[in-house]
Amino acid sequence: MSTAFKQALEDGKFVVTSEIGPPKGVNLDPMKHHIELLKDRVDALNVTDNQSSVMRFPSLGGTLNVKELGAEPILQMTCRDRNRLALQADLLFAYSRGVRNVLCLTGDAVPVGDHKQAKAVFDLESVQLLHTVRHLETGKDLGGNDLDGPVEFCVGAIVTPEADPLEPQLLKFEKKIQAGAEFFQTQAIYDLNNFRAFMDFARQFEVKILAGIVLLVSARMARYMNANVPGIFVPDELIAELEAAPKGEALKTGIRIAGRMIRELREEKICDGVHIMAIGKEEVVPDILAAAGM
Amino acid sequence: MKTITRLKDMDKIENSLAGDTGVCIVGCGTCATMCRTGGQEQVASMKRSLQALGKVLTGTLVVPTACDELSPQAVRDHKHAFDDADAVLAMTCAFGVQTLASTLMRPVIPALDTLFLGKEQAVGSYSEICMQCGECVLEDTAGICPVTACHKGLLNGPCGGTNKGKCEIGNDTDCAWAMIYNRLQAMGRLDRMRKYQPPKNYQAVSKPGKVQIPLQGSEAQ
Ligand code: SF4
Ligand code: SF4
Numbered sequence: 002m003s004t005a006f007k008q009a010l011e012d013g014k015f016v017v018t019s020e021i022g023p024p025k026g027v028n029l030d031p032m033k034h035h036i037e038l039l040k041d042r043v044d045a046l047n048v049t050d051n052q053s054s055v056m057r058f059p060s061l062g063g064t065l066n067v068k069e070l071g072a073e074p075i076l077q078m079t080c081r082d083r084n085r086l087a088l089q090a091d092l093l094f095a096y097s098r099g100v101r102n103v104l105c106l107t108g109d110a111v112p113v114g115d116h117k118q119a120k121a122v123f124d125l126e127s128v129q130l131l132h133t134v135r136h137l138e139t140g141k142d143l144g145g146n147d148l149d150g151p152v153e154f155c156v157g158a159i160v161t162p163e164a165d166p167l168e169p170q171l172l173k174f175e176k177k178i179q180a181g182a183e184f185f186q187t188q189a190i191y192d193l194n195n196f197r198a199f200m201d202f203a204r205q206f207e208v209k210i211l212a213g214i215v216l217l218v219s220a221r222m223a224r225y226m227n228a229n230v231p232g233i234f235v236p237d238e239l240i241a242e243l244e245a246a247p248k249g250e251a252l253k254t255g256i257r258i259a260g261r262m263i264r265e266l267r268e269e270k271i272c273d274g275v276h277i278m279a280i281g282k283e284e285v286v287p288d289i290l291a292a293a294g295m
Numbered sequence: 296m297k298t299i300t301r302l303k304d305m306d307k308i309e310n311s312l313a314g315d316t317g318v319c320i321v322g323c324g325t326c327a328t329m330c331r332t333g334g335q336e337q338v339a340s341m342k343r344s345l346q347a348l349g350k351v352l353t354g355t356l357v358v359p360t361a362c363d364e365l366s367p368q369a370v371r372d373h374k375h376a377f378d379d380a381d382a383v384l385a386m387t388c389a390f391g392v393q394t395l396a397s398t399l400m401r402p403v404i405p406a407l408d409t410l411f412l413g414k415e416q417a418v419g420s421y422s423e424i425c426m427q428c429g430e431c432v433l434e435d436t437a438g439i440c441p442v443t444a445c446h447k448g449l450l451n452g453p454c455g456g457t458n459k460g461k462c463e464i465g466n467d468t469d470c471a472w473a474m475i476y477n478r479l480q481a482m483g484r485l486d487r488m489r490k491y492q493p494p495k496n497y498q499a500v501s502k503p504g505k506v507q508i509p510l511q512g513s514e515a516q
Binding site: 081085107108109110112113121123124125126127128129132133143159161164165166168169170172173175176179180188231232 | 447450454456457460476489491492495
């Protein structure tokens with residue numbers, strides 16, 4: 002079934018997605034403001050699902066807000082908090098409300114979040130969730146029972162091109178493709194040569210790859226991510242560039258770096274699009290796109 | 296393989312014994328002794344702590360294996376120690392606590408928390424080996440258990456948190472899937488990891504676990 006997002010992927014245009022992080026609480030105004038700000042600049046908006054295992058307004062609720070405001074949502078679904086009954090039920094609900102793009106994730110570990118004593122579910126994981134979506138499309142649930150009214154989704158997954166070691170990650174990437182992933186949004190990439198090497202591998206498969214662009218706001222953030230975030234590698238030149246920024250201009254430099262990367266990815270047709278994550282700085286996404294000449 | 300236990304906070308134990316004066320302490324000569332949580336030495340030290348709290352010790356003993364029929368045996372052999380006690384403090388794993396509790400009409404207070412079934416990798420350092428899922432997958436994972444050793448119990452390969460051989464939860468925990476990958480690769484069996492593992496049957500063991508296994512061979516006659 003063709004969603005507007007899937008159509009954009011198939012048209013072969015350079016696709017742009019970004020993401021919305023729901024609030025902790027029910028003041029939805031800032032989230033709606035971000036949706037308004039981004040909706041005409043992107044092909045679809047992901048809504049994160051208790052990201053980093055921090056309890057928030059649900060991704061399903063956020064995707065409904067995205068739809069109400071006239072944009073195309075991508076429902077992020079993790080397996081950390083719901084078992085197979087709840088995941089399938091949420092997929093049925095999402096479909097019934099016109100949410101047709103799903104990003105299947107395993108989810109972060111519970112102890113990294115803000116409810117450290119919670120029971121981690123992981124009844125399914127990313128590969129199995131992809132299978133589950135494809136299985137529901139056959140008109141049956143995981144228990145083998147008939148569904149009254151079938152569903153159809155455009156499903157995606159994530160991949161970490163800078164994972165260390167990389168080989169097991171690539172093997173899982175292939176399993177996700179076999180399980181039915183149509184598109185991938187990658188973890189943040191900063192080294193285009195490494196990313197080109199990943200794309201040489203990925204190009205043998207019939208899937209669309211959107212490169213993950215995480216806005217750098219300071220040299221400190223870059224160093225922190227290098228030291229603490231698995232699968233992220235910010236090269237020294239970029240850190241030096243951020244460091245060289247005049248006082249108060251690091252964000253501007255970060256926007257320029259992100260814009261430059263997107264321009265290069267697009268002009269050299271390295272991948273099929275980008276997924277921009279501006280974590281807390283959604284309002285500068287249009288500036289990033291402007292810096293990319295888009 | 297043994298049951299790994301850890302001593303509870305003394306405050307907690309004191310709280311559980313509030314109102315009880317006569318206390319009988321029972322240790323275990325097997326797992327809890329090997330874990331240094333319920334052997335002779337720990338029972339003696341607990342005795343001193345309880346005396347300092349004003350408790351009257353009616354007896355202290357270390358049962359060879361507290362989880363089996365040696366517990367009821369010890370209860371018979373040390374009748375007075377148990378009869379005189381207001382409460383029994385079990386420095387055994389929860390099997391021992393439950394065995395004693397089913398034998399005695401006395402409150403049995405666990406002094407230890409039962410953590411998991413595992414083995415001692417280095418002195419004082421224990422690792423869980425198997426969670427008894429009832430549907431073993433070790434044939435596809437080079438003998439390393441992903442259900443137990445992977446923090447998320449993933450079956451189809453590493454998550455994005457895998458980091459230079461370590462798990463995203465930190466504490467220097469190894470990433471099970473990095474280990475599985477390395478071993479399968481060294482054995483030329485990566486095809487095992489490429490195989491899709493369907494969702495696990497979490498009801499493979501009934502809850503509560505109860506099973507009747509038919510007798511085999513000479514015993515079946
Ligand atoms: S798969 Fe792991 S938890 Fe299950 S029986 Fe085998 S070793 Fe134990
Ligand atoms: S980092 Fe490795 S061990 Fe930890 S949850 Fe992910 S796959 Fe499992």
